[in-house]
Amino acid sequence: MSDSAKLSHTAALILQTVENGCSYGFDIMDETGLPSGTVYPALRRMESDGLIASQWEPEKKAQAEQRPVRKYYRVTREGLHVLEQSQKRYPLLAKLTSKSRR
């Protein structure tokens, strides 16, 4: 992402939450209190900007547990760099989300 300094507070919060271990949409919604209409488009945008990456869990595992496969998000190296910058810009960011999930 070329213009990382302009990451909005909401986007930075979501990125921080993903970094804290919330790896799917509803979990991020629970953690941040943001609605799904904000979280999912933000995830898509950050994914297209290369800040996060998504991955489907192995099909076999889901089949064995008789449940649908789930998509997980994780922060990329570039995302970590941007998050660092965002934390400098928004000092309260790290305090807003708990780090206990990892």
Added chain:
Amino acid sequence: MPSPARRPLAVVLSDWIVAVAALLTPKAQRSDWKREWRAEIWHRWQFLWHARMWSRHEKLALVRSTLGAFQDAAWLLKSHEAFWQDVREWARSPFTCFGALGVLLLVTTMLSGGLPATRELLSARSNLLFIWIHPSGGGHDKGLPPDLVPAWERYSRQVAKVAAFQIGRAVADQPLLVTVQPEFFDVIGVKPALGTLPRQGAVVLDDRAWRSLTHANPAAAGSSLKVGGDSHKIAAVLPPNFWILSRQPTVYVVQREITKGLVFAVARPKPGVTRRQLDKELVRIAQEVCYYFLDSQLRYAAWTNVLLTPLRLFGIAVALAGLMAPLVFRFRLRAFRLAATRRTLFFIAKATLALAWVFAACLELSRSESAILLGSKDPGDGPFLVWLYILGTMGVLFWAVADQRARCRVCLRLLAFPVRVGCPGCLLLDWSGTELFCSEGHGILHVPHMAPSWDEEDERWISLDESWQGLFASGK
């Protein structure tokens, strides 16, 4: 705790919301997108179920959260380049041009409440005639001496019915005041929607005046109304959509005899009576009551003619558009007769549709302003804003020509990707101009920035054969 055998209603509803929202997503991403949302819903439900938190509140929260799928889908659609490419292609399409004009017509129809004035044209009151004097010497007001109309009524054998009326001065934001004889409504052929038509000293409101002055009071007949400083009793209300002299709110003050000022006459000649016969008889009667100056000064306006004037103007405008078509195309594409025919038909259809919109809009949105603007008090002169119609027609024709020139000569799509070429200072060898391409690869239009005097054609269309189409298609 075992999972329930059937999915609860909240989950079914959430899945259904996702299925509907998925219709917005680009096709290539739809399957994955649905899969992700449905998995999230399933896991949410299972988590809450096993945590014994699957309450009514949580069910509602799940459905509410799933509604965000629409925003998510809309974001995906918005960020999908192919979607915008489709939008651009759609905007360039010749069918979009027709669609936009159709929407304009539809909006005008809705705003005007179903084109009442246009429908009125088709149901014109037959053989209704307005009569007045247009003094040849000039300098006089138009109108008839008030005692002439009773003489015509008494002695004429050619006129079945005649009545006098007087139009009051138009005042902005005030209803139009028209003084009429009691026979006026009989001649016009209108019956009241409320109350009974009076013989003397009362007023009749048209539907617009009834709505604006009495707030559509159904018990208005019999009540008093202050008009022009005097208080009058409201005797009747005319039916909706009725108008005769003006489409602004009108109050008809009924008087048995009109004795002051000049009047107009509205008459209904007997069947088979020609204008010449009628004129001869009316002038003779006028001379018998000592009005010797009427010869060749009486003016007649058939109501049907007054109403059909806008339609004639429309016909002229369409014919003009038809005549312009060959001039616009200059038949450059003789080799492609099919394409030239298609372009001509498209131009005529587009111009006709746009002219029809201008016609309907001017007719429906006008009231009696044209009569005021043209300084005329001729009855029935202007339910139509002639000046606006002329301007609108010119605008439409200019637009139609400009739009046509900006379209591909083969597929009629709007040309795209403007590129500036050449050097503005190098007039001899390196022509500066703008080149526009057809997105289907049919050709390039070169529009010079400065047209040379020795070159007749200011724009140059360069046709490209099929071998180019792959190149343009790949650029989409």
